[in-house]
Amino acid sequence: MKRDSLARARQWLGPRTTHAADWPLDVLRLAKGTTTVSVVLPARNEENTVGKIVSVIRRDLADLVDEILVVDSRSTDSTAAVAAKAGARVVHQDDVLPDMPYMSGKGEALWKGLAASTGDLVVFIDADLRNFGAHFVSGLLGPLLTDPSVHYVKAAYDRPLGDKRGEGGRVTELLARPMLNLFWPELAGFVQPLGGEYAGRRETLERVPFVTEYGVETALLIDLLGLVGLDAMAQVDLGSREHSHQSTTALGRMAGQIMLTAWSRLEREGRIVASEAPASLLMQFSAEREVTVTDVAVAERPPLASVFDSVMEEGAA
Numbered sequence: 678m679k680r681d682s683l684a685r686a687r688q689w690l691g692p693r694t695t696h697a698a699d700w701p702l703d704v705l706r707l708a709k710g711t712t713t714v715s716v717v718l719p720a721r722n723e724e725n726t727v728g729k730i731v732s733v734i735r736r737d738l739a740d741l742v743d744e745i746l747v748v749d750s751r752s753t754d755s756t757a758a759v760a761a762k763a764g765a766r767v768v769h770q771d772d773v774l775p776d777m778p779y780m781s782g783k784g785e786a787l788w789k790g791l792a793a794s795t796g797d798l799v800v801f802i803d804a805d806l807r808n809f810g811a812h813f814v815s816g817l818l819g820p821l822l823t824d825p826s827v828h829y830v831k832a833a834y835d836r837p838l839g840d841k842r843g844e845g846g847r848v849t850e851l852l853a854r855p856m857l858n859l860f861w862p863e864l865a866g867f868v869q870p871l872g873g874e875y876a877g878r879r880e881t882l883e884r885v886p887f888v889t890e891y892g893v894e895t896a897l898l899i900d901l902l903g904l905v906g907l908d909a910m911a912q913v914d915l916g917s918r919e920h921s922h923q924s925t926t927a928l929g930r931m932a933g934q935i936m937l938t939a940w941s942r943l944e945r946e947g948r949i950v951a952s953e954a955p956a957s958l959l960m961q962f963s964a965e966r967e968v969t970v971t972d973v974a975v976a977e978r979p980p981l982a983s984v985f986d987s988v989m990e991e992g993a994a
């Protein structure tokens with residue numbers, strides 16, 4: 678059964694993987710028609726990179742992108758001001774759906790970004806990219822604009838670590854890829870399962886929950902596989918991606934969040950029956966053996982469609 682799933686992933690890989698160069702702008706402009714496109718950038722303290730990304734989108738993709746939304750994720754630097762100056766609409770994470778309970782992290786920023794944006798297609802791009810180019814957005818839009826059976830597109834790329842090609846993506850290689858291969862082998866063909874650049878149809882994205890913190894990408898892949906199936910998912914090779922790297926200990930905390938996310942999906946799918954919930958406290962040590970303990974628990978936002986439905990029901994009552 679699992680062997681068959683890996684074979685499925687191999688079969689999927691060829692037909693559903695394209696390259697950014699396969700999607701020239703003139704083809705996409707024609708395909709766009711009346712479809713509207715939002716680009717959403719989650720940003721926590723990204724004043725050094727967010728302005729350039731917004732400017733490139735405005736300069737090179739003016740007739741493809743209808744809205745650029747930066748979600749300021751509790752930044753303490755001038756991310757919001759820089760993004761606004763470059764021409765983005767900026768919302769503060771906690772100002773969107775303010776009556777909902779308080780939650781944190783990247784997944785929360787994305788969910789709020791989905792709620793605050795309007796496009797039929799939504800492209801998520803990390804705001805810390807150092808080699809951003811218009812092909813990040815146009816590549817991700819290609820399959821969605823030209824093939825109605827595609828609901829979700831994820832970026833593939835090389836991830837250098839310093840000057841070493843292929844050495845980046847430490848959590849991907851040491852945790853996410855083995856874990857997905859073992860438990861969700863159909864997803865094994867995604868070259869960068871944790872990558873932060875992907876796009877989807879609004880109606881589909883609004884039908885899945887968003888896990889908070891760094892669990893969001895893992896949960897989206899697993900939940901979308903369940904909702905729309907592998908053939909409705911695609912990937913586009915964008916070449917290489919450079920971004921700011923977190924410390925190994927910060928990545929340990931990310932790994933904890935991703936493991937808890939996977940656990941929640943295995944439980945939900947009835948594949949593990951837990952006698953008790955996993956612990957969520959992670960003890961780590963500095964080089965000097967100082968101890969820090971961090972809670973790596975993740976929470977979950979419900980599908981946005983259900984939130985909008987209940988707001989409408991309350992309004993009608």
Ligand SMILES: O=c1ccn([C@@H]2O[C@H](COP(=O)(O)OP(=O)(O)O[C@H]3O[C@H](CO)[C@@H](O)[C@H](O)[C@H]3O)[C@@H](O)[C@H]2O)c(=O)[nH]1
Pocket residue numbers: 718719720721722723750781782783786802803804805870871872873874891892893894895920921922923931
């Ligand atoms: O609380 C947060 C944390 C991060 N971000 C933004 O999210 C993006 C990615 O965050 P980053 O800390 O740079 O993540 P990475 O260490 O690069 O982690 C990789 O792996 C994560 C787990 O899958 C993904 O969420 C990331 O997109 C992916 O780049 C950046 O624009 C951040 O500013 C927020 O908006 N709020």
Ligand SMILES: O=C(O)[C@H](O)COP(=O)(O)O
Pocket residue numbers: 836837838844845846847848849850871872921922923928
């Ligand atoms: O996706 C990952 O594995 C993490 O973001 C770490 O990436 P890095 O090793 O390139 O910093």
